[in-house]
Amino acid sequence: MVGNPDFQTGVGQDQDPELQKIETPDGELHLRFYVGSRDEFALPAIGIRRIIENPPDRITPVPNVSPLLLGTLNEQGRVIWVADLGQFLGYPQPMNTDRAEIPVIAVEHQGTMLGLAVNQIVGTDWLDAERMKMSRDYSDTMAPFLRGEWVLDANTDRSLRLLDHVAILRSARWAA
Template sequence: MVGNPDFLTNAGQDQEPELQELETPEGELYLRFFVTSGDEFALPATGIRRIIEQAPDRITPIPNVSQLLLGTLNEQGRVIWVADLGQFLGYSALLNTDRPEIPVIAVEDQGTMLGLAVNRIVGTDWLNLDDIQVAGNTPDSMAPFLRGEWAVDNDEGKTLRLLDHVAVLRSARWAA
């Protein structure tokens, strides 16, 4: 800035600043991610406590628990159970744990926290709930945990499925 000649001579002071219009996002903020099957899902940002990229060896396996659970991890002094979300939803492919880091989405409701291990996190997006449709062609194993879906690519029939994180947390499947 000091090396800028306009800074030293006050040149350009008479110019009006460019006004930029900020777009107001419509809808609500959601986190988008993929499970091992390649299907894309979303969770409302308001239900997400944190996103953790964790090395697989930092997730401690626990014997005699549901096969859906990968184990626990210690995040800032709090023990978080970590589950393979794809398996929980009924997909047969196991999460690949032979990699440097596993993305874990920690969701919370009424003091209960659960880490959902996913294949890849895409990022956040503003989505409108008015555009959500009833989920079609949904396996019975997944239906209780979906709030609906958005059409992402009509040509290829791709959808973005909205998960109900509270239904996932409160599921009886964790006891199995």
Template sequence: MVGNSDFLTGIGQNGTPEFQELESPEGELHLRFYVPSGNEFALPATGIKEVISQSPDMITAIPNASPLLLGTLNIRGRVIWVSDLGQFLGDVTMLNTDRQEINIIAIEDQDTMLGLAIDRIVGMDWLDAEQLQMPTNVPDSMAPFLQGEWLLDEESGQFLRLLDHVAILRSARWAA
């Protein structure tokens, strides 16, 4: 493995091959995404079952269900509820469902799965939990579902907030 030429970066001054140092990432892997209001959030990769893009007509609306729920979705034979995450967190901006595909993050804990419909995905990122701060200036409707936040830009006051997927799944708001 060490002698694999794929890792060679060139020949050193003394004529011996130089190898590329592989950096190990710091922190834990997280999925970063936006809700319709423009707020950015992250979820630990360990709490995510899968991420899918689904046509809105594949989500079946259920009469008399909570207004936070868009409906149900069949994922490989398993029916899961799909929620507008922004609305769940107290945002007034509703998810635009008049588009070709909706991004859905399927979270799971102890055999309970829920789809969180979001606006757009940023991508995966290694984030250091030691730099996580206590949330400041957050609405009361959002606070119980946050584990903390990272300050992205001090000048603009832009934060990346870390969600607690277990608290979201176990919330009493689903019964409303």
């Protein structure tokens, strides 16, 4: 059976030609998530190293560091700094850590890794960069880390904002 050439190529008399067509999604794969209760963001999947969901007590607070940092997390023998992404982007309220688990998105660029604590992870989606816009006024705190946005619903002004993980990792705000 395995030696049969039709088996190896997937082409055979009994195969439906419609099944042979594979749809290629438009755009690139992104992870969608919420910061705060209703603001949705995305990160390119290519920059994401892993997604971690642990209880808050697994994040070890570190004294005398930036207030944007929640602490460190030991994940498979590697220490990862965990940041409150909402605070980093200028949200006034710190993340609610009184919960069963905190979703952390570990982003990496050129060997530098940082965990971004978010409110909720939505899932992945293929998003087309050509449909993205940069049409809104954002705070000076958030603007340097945005690549643009997709308008999800013009009637409710609901949008999906694309973050630049490299700009976040290289930010001078971590030294504060």
